[in-house]
Amino acid sequence: MAGQNILLFGATGQIGSFILTAILSARTQFGRVAIFTSPRTAETKAAYLEKLKEQNVEVIIGDVEDENAIKAAYDGIDTVISALGRNALAQQIPLIRLAASSSVKWFLPSEYGTDIAYGPASAHEKPHQQKLKVRAVLEKEISRADLDYSYVVTGPFAEMYLHFTPGMEEAGGWDVKARKAVLLGETGKERVSLTTMKDVGTLVVATLLHSTPESRNRPLCVNSFTTSPAEIQAEFERQTTGKPWDDVSCTSVERLRELETAAWEAGNPAATVFTLRRIWTEGGTLYNQRANGLIGEPKMMSLGEVVANEIKRVSSL
Ligand SMILES: NC(=O)c1ccc[n+]([C@@H]2O[C@H](COP(=O)([O-])OP(=O)(O)OC[C@H]3O[C@@H](n4cnc5c(N)ncnc54)[C@H](OP(=O)(O)O)[C@@H]3O)[C@@H](O)[C@H]2O)c1
Known part of the structure; x- marks a missing residue:
């Protein structure tokens, strides 16, 4: 979907920075590109944020728990991409609920890792619990008329x-x-199966730009090799x-x-x-078939x- 207005959470973090770099390398294919970042990061990464502004990125500084700040940030946004860190995964739940009652129509939560619904045992794995709760809200609580989702599942970096x-x-x-x-x-x-951090960015951009009904509202289990x-x-x-x-x-x-x-x-x-x-x-x-083909089979790095x-x-x- 070209021309969409996008907002990123966690864009200054470990994988978020690769996702943002990939988005900026396809900058002309998006409308607005905004990031929502914490006051702490605004202080510690001021020079980086200035560089982003020069590349036509809107930098919104606020607390991810501040409902009014989130509502304002969502204004006019079509797609939200979250790359919030492991300690902040639960904070996506209010972000999703607010997105469902805003202009946002598509939410990519912070996944970028192991398939947390791989098999029956997955539901009991301790590291999966927060991401499972986020998926439950998207799948069971929010109506598809309000918000679509896609899970970019990359396996280990x-x-x-x-x-x-x-x-x-x-x-x-x-x-x-x-x-x-x-x-x-x-x-x-x-x-x-492994995915390089650069390829995580490439795969998120491919997800955004090659959207079809088949690539939405499901996990996209992708990888580099x-x-x-x-x-x-x-x-x-x-x-x-x-x-x-x-x-x-x-x-x-x-x-x-x-x-x-x-x-x-x-x-x-x-x-x-x-x-x-x-x-x-x-x-x-390991999957019978990886989902790279569903999102345009972007070129991947090799071992x-x-x-x-x-x-x-x-x-x-
Ligand atoms: N597949 C793998 O091998 C692998 C490895 C690592 C991570 N991951 C996954 O990738 C995703 C992102 O992880 P990451 O390591 O890139 O994250 P990260 O660098 O630890 O954090 C990303 C950003 O989230 C925001 N943040 C972090 N902690 C927060 C908190 N307590 N409250 C509010 N905001 C907070 C910060 O952004 P601002 O300050 O800009 O708001 C931070 O830069 C996660 O889902 C994680 O499970 C996968």
């Missing part, structure tokens, strides 16, 4: 999948300098030493479950990392590019 989480090495990752890798799964050959930890390892070896790295091990699903249980019991907030990585290793990012970028990033540190 490829760049983040490659990184070790400090203190949680068994959760997997690649250390290019130390030539060390921990592959997830019994053998590392288990398939996983499907691979396996063993294939990623082979790509790292091909682009670095040309021979096997010395320090390569595997973490089985069973071991991930043990680590996950211990982390939740200890109240460790990083427990989410183990849960999500266990879900991904169990096949929770080779992601690995090359990681090697470049590490060598510049």
Whole structure:
């Protein structure tokens, strides 16, 4: 849908900034582009916000919990894209209710991750609970006459999948300098679908511009590519030493479950990392058919590019 007026929440955050960059690279295809940002961000990222204004972005500063500020921000807006962070997911519920009684006709909530309705077990996964509540409001409470929705479900961000989480090495990752890798799964050959952060932006823009009845009111399970930890390892070896790295091990699903249980019991907030990585290793990012084709099959990055970028990033540190 070209020419739509769009408003973004969380546009200055980790994935929101990639979504906004992709929108700005297609700027002429949109009407108004506005972002709603917190007073704190207005202070800490003032120079970035000034640059956005130069690119014809309306910067609205306010508190996401201020109903009047939200109503004013929605005036004349057709589509809302939320990229609010994990700690702010529940705040989308009042945002959705207000959108339903405004000019807004389409809401893309903050998803950009694991399919939270993948199978029967998904409803019980702890990290999914807030996003499930948001979906319930959109699907069961709000009338389609008032508001459509689309869920851009990308699976893990490829760049983040490659990184070790400090203190949680068994959760997997690649250390290019130390030539060390921990592959997830019994053998590392288990398939996983990943999406680069740049491609998340590309896929959101494709969702906005290739809207059809089939691409609305449903999850769009998209990705950059499907691979396996063993294939990623082979790509790292091909682009670095040309021979096997010395320090390569595997973490089985069973071991991930043990680590996950211990982390939740200890109240460790990083427990989410183990849960999500266990879900991904169990096949929770695999689909009979990905939805890229429903939104115009935009060009995606490859595994080779992601690995090359990681090697470049590490060598510049
Ligand atoms: N697939 C993956 O591997 C992966 C990885 C990370 C995240 N994600 C998903 O991506 C989405 C966005 O996550 P993110 O990491 O990009 O978010 P983030 O950078 O932590 O936060 C995004 C923005 O949300 C606003 N915000 C954050 N906390 C807030 C709070 N407590 N109250 C009000 N506003 C708040 C801030 O924007 P302003 O200050 O500008 O208002 C912030 O810049 C989430 O749904 C998350 O689950 C997926």
